[in-house]
Amino acid sequence: MASEQLRKLDDNTIYWTLGGKPVTDEVRTCNGTLTKTHGAPRELEPVDMARLSTSDLGQSFATGHLPKDYEPATAIHYVSPRARFESIISPASDTWGLACVIFEIRVGSPLFEPFLGNSQDILKQTVQTLGKLLEPWWNTFENRELWFEENGEPKPKRVQEREGVLLTSSASSI
Numbered sequence: 001m002a003s004e005q006l007r008k009l010d011d012n013t014i015y016w017t018l019g020g021k022p023v024t025d026e027v028r029t030c031n032g033t034l035t036k037t038h039g040a041p042r043e044l045e046p047v048d049m050a051r052l053s054t055s056d057l058g059q060s061f062a063t064g065h066l067p068k069d070y071e072p073a074t075a076i077h078y079v080s081p082r083a084r085f086e087s088i089i090s091p092a093s094d095t096w097g098l099a100c101v102i103f104e105i106r107v108g109s110p111l112f113e114p115f116l117g118n119s120q121d122i123l124k125q126t127v128q129t130l131g132k133l134l135e136p137w138w139n140t141f142e143n144r145e146l147w148f149e150e151n152g153e154p155k156p157k158r159v160q161e162r163e164g165v166l167l168t169s170s171a172s173s174i
Contacts, residue, residue: 025043026043027043074093075114076117076118077110077114078096078097078100078101079093079096079119079122080093080096081096081133081137084123085136100112103174111174112126112129113125120143123144124169127147127169128171128172131152132148132152133152146163146165147165147168147169154168154169154170154171
């Protein structure tokens, strides 16, 4: 069910879809007192999201059933190399994205910094961190010769600067 369809449903239909009228619980602060702050909810309605498993949740789709005219909206720094080079979306690409998210949660910063916001920079960071990409992706990685030797090692900084590279590459690790 698309979000615009969901918005048109009345409360009783939503309750029925989610398994009945909600069981509410009072919201308490960490010290056990009831919330009385303006804007804070006084009670919560837990929802079993598993009941919505057949719903369209934006970018979600059943494995093996890629929607027509699908345009991925994955954050640039979570896109797997395979998805980037071959436009193949799969559970493996979801695992890659999940690993990037877990890293970011645990460390407090992204594995691949998206600030510059382009695919080439994310690929550069990927090679800096994880090493040379697999073939044929390595040979498809445009401009790799600006930053890396053919074996995937970063060129010396002075060589990159001499060749006009502004944002040089260097070895890094997690």
